[in-house]
Amino acid sequence: MIQSVERALSLLDHIAEHPESSHNLAEMTEFLGVDKSSVFRLLSTLAKHGLVRQDESRKTYQLGFGIYSLAAALRSQVKITELAAPFLKRVALATKENAHLAVRSGLSAVFVDRERASKTIAANTSIGDSEELHCTAVGKCLVSHLDRAAIGLLFEGVELTRYTDRTIVDVEALAAEIAAVKAAGYAVDAEEYEKNVVCLAAPVRNFEGVVEAAIGISGPKERMEAQMDAFVAIVRDAGLELSAMLGAR
Amino acid sequence: MIQSVERALSLLDHIAEHPESSHNLAEMTEFLGVDKSSVFRLLSTLAKHGLVRQDESRKTYQLGFGIYSLAAALRSQVKITELAAPFLKRVALATKENAHLAVRSGLSAVFVDRERASKTIAANTSIGDSEELHCTAVGKCLVSHLDRAAIGLLFEGVELTRYTDRTIVDVEALAAEIAAVKAAGYAVDAEEYEKNVVCLAAPVRNFEGVVEAAIGISGPKERMEAQMDAFVAIVRDAGLELSAMLGAR
DNA sequence: CAATCATATTGCGAATGGTACAACGCTATT
DNA sequence: AATAGCGTTGTACCATTCGCAATATGATTG
CATH class of the missing domain: 3.30.450.40 (GAF domain)
Structure with missing residues (x-):
């Protein structure tokens, strides 16, 4: 179990499971309980792969459309x-x-x-x-x-x-x-x-x-x-x- | 950009993009170019969150059904x-x-x-x-x-x-x-x-x-x-x- | 059935990479 | 203009991850 991957996926799950709350950096930091710079880098990495995306105003994070690509691949496999x-x-x-x-x-x-x-x-x-x-x-x-x-x-x-x-x-x-x-x-x-x-x-x-x-x-x-x-x-x-x-x- | 997360997501993308080849640990190691123990731990972490799953005989890795859960969440959001x-x-x-x-x-x-x-x-x-x-x-x-x-x-x-x-x-x-x-x-x-x-x-x-x-x-x-x-x-x-x-x- | 090979899994010390802290920048609000 | 609240970036230390090697598991061979 690799800690940073674990944390990244927890963030992903957290966004998926809580559509109601607005997921800005502060909220995610609160959730993970580590420094905001770490959370920022985790989210950036997820974003790079399309699993999350940040609102154009950079205020909130949402699930990204890369998930659909994975789902499509899964479905075909x-x-x-x-x-x-x-x-x-x-x-x-x-x-x-x-x-x-x-x-x-x-x-x-x-x-x-x-x-x-x-x-x-x-x-x-x-x-x-x-x-x-x-x-x-x-x-x-x-x-x-x-x-x-x-x-x-x-x-x-x-x-x-x-x-x-x-x-x-x-x-x-x-x-x-x-x-x-x-x-x-x-x-x-x-x-x-x-x-x-x-x-x-x-x-x-x-x-x-x-x-x-x-x-x-x-x-x-x-x-x-x-x-x-x-x-x-x-x-x-x-x-x-x-x-x-x-x-x- | 966090290296281990980057690597984990690369593995995920790799599986998604290459349905033809059988993704055993050796193949994934070859792809990532790091030690197999690291690849094993990355895959285990992904598996824990349902993003990949290993064949019952533990020989190959495939995309996991947790992806569907994320896709469902994304769709609703x-x-x-x-x-x-x-x-x-x-x-x-x-x-x-x-x-x-x-x-x-x-x-x-x-x-x-x-x-x-x-x-x-x-x-x-x-x-x-x-x-x-x-x-x-x-x-x-x-x-x-x-x-x-x-x-x-x-x-x-x-x-x-x-x-x-x-x-x-x-x-x-x-x-x-x-x-x-x-x-x-x-x-x-x-x-x-x-x-x-x-x-x-x-x-x-x-x-x-x-x-x-x-x-x-x-x-x-x-x-x-x-x-x-x-x-x-x-x-x-x-x-x-x-x-x-x-x-x- | 033992031996051998091929693969996955685990332990452990070394050092890389991640973390926390702090500084900076940006925008909004007073 | 000043302040506050947020996101982003630089850096040094040290926890975490990495690679190596040992072990486990299971398949295949003679």
Whole structure:
């Protein structure tokens, strides 16, 4: 771990996570807790590579468009999205709900692709959005290949945020739920993150049995519950077929 | 400019720009020209923040999904109108016609910004106005990333209103026209909405290749047709440059 | 199955490069 | 005009990073 790189990336994350505050040099210095000259040089270096840009009046720093270039490169290099695209389309078409593909990044589920359904009222997630693992269907899928010990290690010392009265906030209960997901081959988020929103997801496993991604849908409680059985079949089949393409048995 | 940050970001750029070669530690070391232990630590730091990830077998490094999170944050922080403003000005100045920026909302193209040219006789659209997709240049641009099936779905059961004898009212013909727009990289509305008014527009694509907006001009038939070739170049270049800022390639 | 090779990872002393401090410049505000 | 608040640049010291070498891991060979 290289300290100055660590600091530079922290600055980047800080800007990304706090769109509300105006990020001038003083504010960034306050955040990092080192001298402003160091912060200035860190930001200059980031700016040189287009990851941040300073307002023309030099007063505030914002995220830079170089990020888009990286995102475009990432998109073209990652193969799982290409593989999954037809499945997403199929799921979205069959369920008439928005379908999405997520991968895990640390303790987050990051959405890497999505397919819109025609419905006007629908859950709206964008590529790049990330959600927590413990309260989402895709999140639970993404850790469903881990054993009890690994789950414990992953969530060790992590506070599971409560979002609704159904959110699982106890690691022990979460581990049990994940075991159930593993056995069933799919996961449900029944208003555990947002009231009136129900999600359904299935894991995508590679040849090693490791969950590489999760494919899921989400929508209003009534629509989802009314056809739950049919939807489970659709989503789980998509996950299984996609897994098969990655060599899973 | 801080050396280690500089090096870390160079590694990131290198991975992004060379999808073909397999980026193992040796290759990255060769590229940077410093000791492999340093490269290892730089990559580890990048990996900790999700900007790169190492293949499960630890052999190769790829771009990480944390990039998507940054891209999502950037997208939510940047308003397209701010970005587009200088381009609108440039286009209006170069063509001496009114320039406007439109985004799609359902089956409408909504004008979100405009730049007036000096001409007294000119098409007059205001911010907030909306026009139909099938009979306007910006409208055709805004759906030019969709494939034939999506076009069909979008206009399914929709009556395409005839405004002039040149208005395209057949979905089949419209789909062909949109395919032509996609290929050409710009769209023309030759009196398809209003007699004697010609419009010209180019799509603005993001890093996903999705058309987020359209930039266009409109004016009286004679002025527009007299300089059509030059105008096409001006508008299309503006669209391409703006797209590049959003990470399109 | 041992041996060898190729690769990634870790420990550690040396010195480079980053940091803090201070000085400077710029703009706005009184 | 003076002051204050910010960003930017110069510099010397010393913490951090670097390169070297040792170790670990895993693949390939005879």
